[in-house]
Amino acid sequence: MALIEIENLSVTFRSKGHLVRAVQDVSLSVGDGESYGLVGESGSGKSTILRAICGLAPVTGGTIRIAGQPVPDPRGRDFSRQVQMVFQDPYASLHPRHTLDRVLSEPLAIHGVKGDADRAVMQALDDVGLPRAFRFRYPHQLSGGQRQRVAIARALMLKPRIVLLDEPTSALDASVQAEVLNLLSRLRAERGLTFLMVSHDLAVIDHMCDRVLVMQHGRAVEELNHADLAGAGMKTDYARTLFEASADRML
Amino acid sequence: MSDLLTIRDLRVTFDTETGPVEAVRGVSFRLGRERLGIVGESGSGKTITGRSVLRLIRPPGRIEAAEMTFDGIDLTRISEREMRALRGPRIAMVMQDPKYSLNPVMKVGAQLTEGLRLRDRLGAAEARRKAIEALEAVQIRDPERVMEAYPHELSGGMGQRVMIAMMLIPNPDLLIADEPTSALDVTVQAEVLSILDGLVRDRGMGLIFISHDLRLVARFCDRVLVMYKGRIVEEVAAGELTRAKHPYTQGLLNCLPRIGGSRAPLPGLDRDADWARA
Ligand SMILES: Nc1ncnc2c1ncn2[C@@H]1O[C@H](COP(=O)(O)OP(=O)(O)OP(=O)(O)O)[C@@H](O)[C@H]1O
Ligand SMILES: Nc1ncnc2c1ncn2[C@@H]1O[C@H](COP(=O)(O)OP(=O)(O)OP(=O)(O)O)[C@@H](O)[C@H]1O
Ligand SMILES: [Mg+2]
Numbered sequence: 001m002a003l004i005e006i007e008n009l010s011v012t013f014r015s016k017g018h019l020v021r022a023v024q025d026v027s028l029s030v031g032d033g034e035s036y037g038l039v040g041e042s043g044s045g046k047s048t049i050l051r052a053i054c055g056l057a058p059v060t061g062g063t064i065r066i067a068g069q070p071v072p073d074p075r076g077r078d079f080s081r082q083v084q085m086v087f088q089d090p091y092a093s094l095h096p097r098h099t100l101d102r103v104l105s106e107p108l109a110i111h112g113v114k115g116d117a118d119r120a121v122m123q124a125l126d127d128v129g130l131p132r133a134f135r136f137r138y139p140h141q142l143s144g145g146q147r148q149r150v151a152i153a154r155a156l157m158l159k160p161r162i163v164l165l166d167e168p169t170s171a172l173d174a175s176v177q178a179e180v181l182n183l184l185s186r187l188r189a190e191r192g193l194t195f196l197m198v199s200h201d202l203a204v205i206d207h208m209c210d211r212v213l214v215m216q217h218g219r220a221v222e223e224l225n226h227a228d229l230a231g232a233g234m235k236t237d238y239a240r241t242l243f244e245a246s247a248d249r250m251l
Numbered sequence: 252m253s254d255l256l257t258i259r260d261l262r263v264t265f266d267t268e269t270g271p272v273e274a275v276r277g278v279s280f281r282l283g284r285e286r287l288g289i290v291g292e293s294g295s296g297k298t299i300t301g302r303s304v305l306r307l308i309r310p311p312g313r314i315e316a317a318e319m320t321f322d323g324i325d326l327t328r329i330s331e332r333e334m335r336a337l338r339g340p341r342i343a344m345v346m347q348d349p350k351y352s353l354n355p356v357m358k359v360g361a362q363l364t365e366g367l368r369l370r371d372r373l374g375a376a377e378a379r380r381k382a383i384e385a386l387e388a389v390q391i392r393d394p395e396r397v398m399e400a401y402p403h404e405l406s407g408g409m410g411q412r413v414m415i416a417m418m419l420i421p422n423p424d425l426l427i428a429d430e431p432t433s434a435l436d437v438t439v440q441a442e443v444l445s446i447l448d449g450l451v452r453d454r455g456m457g458l459i460f461i462s463h464d465l466r467l468v469a470r471f472c473d474r475v476l477v478m479y480k481g482r483i484v485e486e487v488a489a490g491e492l493t494r495a496k497h498p499y500t501q502g503l504l505n506c507l508p509r510i511g512g513s514r515a516p517l518p519g520l521d522r523d524a525d526w527a528r529a
């Protein structure tokens with residue numbers, strides 16, 4: 001059975017007389033333990049799909065089910081223990097006046113997780129390759145890539161089953177990207193995690209994902225499996241254009 | 252051709268609770284009317300180097316430099332007021348976190364037209380026309396809607412493009428672009444790069460292009476500086492980047508996944524090697 005099932009999802013924002021149809025009639029399903037990618041044009045609704053799963057976007061049609069159950073409204077605590085999101089914009093998603101220690105220990109406190117919070121924070125810093133000395137720094141004292149690693153560490157604190165990753169490595173250099181991708185793959189294998197991840201880099205998607213959905217103008221254009229992606233087996237013009245514009249990252 | 256920007260022995264230090272952090276440790280380079288890439292791992296000092304040129308380092312950060320000259324102007328000497336007059340019209344920077352640099356409570360249109368109205372004294376209609384043109388140039392599909400939107404109503408890549416549009420409107424002589432296309436898909440990215448390219452070629456703008464994307468820098472820039480722990484460890488012609496000599500640069504290139512490549516764990520960077528002890 002699929003762990004994440006999205007059927008005919010539509011999201012429409014209303015802002016001052018404008019209707020923005022960010023997502024139109026998109027369906028996808030992600031199996032338990034699968035890693036599923038979303039790629040496509042900037043503004044095509046990728047982040048909005050992840051936000052809709054978390055209850056952070058105005059859904060105007062369709063259904064979202066996790067493990068067979070329609071998601072509750074509001075999402076509530078059980079949901080956030082199961083599903084965590086790493087946001088695209090690491091600056092905006094970290095509280096500017098909280099130290100990393102607080103950023104990382106807060107989810108444990110909110111959810112009443114027992115145990116040694118100190119050790120959990122140190123372990124989390126180790127896991128994403130940040131020095132323990134950073135523990136009492138504030139987000140503005142970190143580089144862009146260091147902040148992104150904090151965001152990933154925070155999402156993993158509650159040991160969720162599903163992680164929604166919005167451009168998790170686009171702010172990272174090649175070596176940290178490799179570390180973070182390896183970390184995500186290892187955690188997925190060890191903890192049986194399920195990923196739904198957005199990336200603009202087809203090489204990252206190829207490396208991480210079993211299937212990928214190509215999006216444009218709020219709609220699903222084409223779903224590709226891993227072999228189709230690597231073997232240029234796409235059928236639509238748009239998916240092919242993306243592939244061909246990525247010539248510099250082919251083997 | 253004279254240099255647009257000369258930086259000699261730039262040092263930036265932050266005093267933190269756990270002692271001083273030397274973010275930039277003796278960086279020197281010259282920039283002509285060309286595309287200069289800066290690459291290097293996270294935390295290597297790329298952003299701080301870029302911000303130093305604009306003197307945008309807040310205390311407890313300190314900038315020291317033997318020389319920072321922009322178009323004959325000594326950036327280490329001029330007053331804060333003179334510096335403010337350079338920022339924007341002559342030296343612009345596209346920040347790494349676009350949404351953080353946009354005013355969250357002001358509509359995109361008002362932010363784009365502000366400078367045109369105050370500085371260039373354009374009328375409302377003319378400023379609006381120019382702003383919409385700038386949005387169209389960066390491939391925003393529905394510029395009218397985006398003019399009326401607040402920053403939080405934009406996608407990641409749209410925010411990035413709004414920033415680029417805003418920085419390019421005053422026609423700066425020097426653009427420092429910090430990860431300007433990291434949130435863009437490859438086809439929109441190609442359009443944005445061709446705009447930057449046109450400005451360098453046709454208007455003689457100088458461009459400092461900070462990026463993690465080694466393959467992008469290799470095909471887009473003229474020259475590349477490779478930074479590690481606050482220092483420049485290598486300078487190469489962009490076309491030679493993928494054949495770079497320095498083991499650190501080679502190490503970074505080896506970490507990259509490839510379409511159709513192996514899905515085994517990616518190689519890491521050997522941080523115990525000799526070069527890493529510098
Ligand atoms: N709060 C909001 N109010 C109004 N419109 C919004 C809001 N959030 C997103 N949108 C619009 O929805 C559309 C899809 O945005 P989304 O962030 O999902 O795109 P994306 O595919 O993630 O793009 P990118 O790759 O650039 O991050 C965009 O046109 C955006 O302007
Ligand atoms: N306000 C600050 N206080 C203390 N240290 C700081 C401060 N700002 C930056 N640093 C440190 O300076 C170093 C260089 O930061 P910088 O932002 O220039 O890195 P970067 O090369 O741009 O990295 P990234 O690619 O991740 O954006 C980092 O180690 C960072 O932690
Ligand atoms: Mg997005």
Ligand SMILES: [Mg+2]
Binds near residue numbers: 143144429
């Ligand atoms: Mg940076």
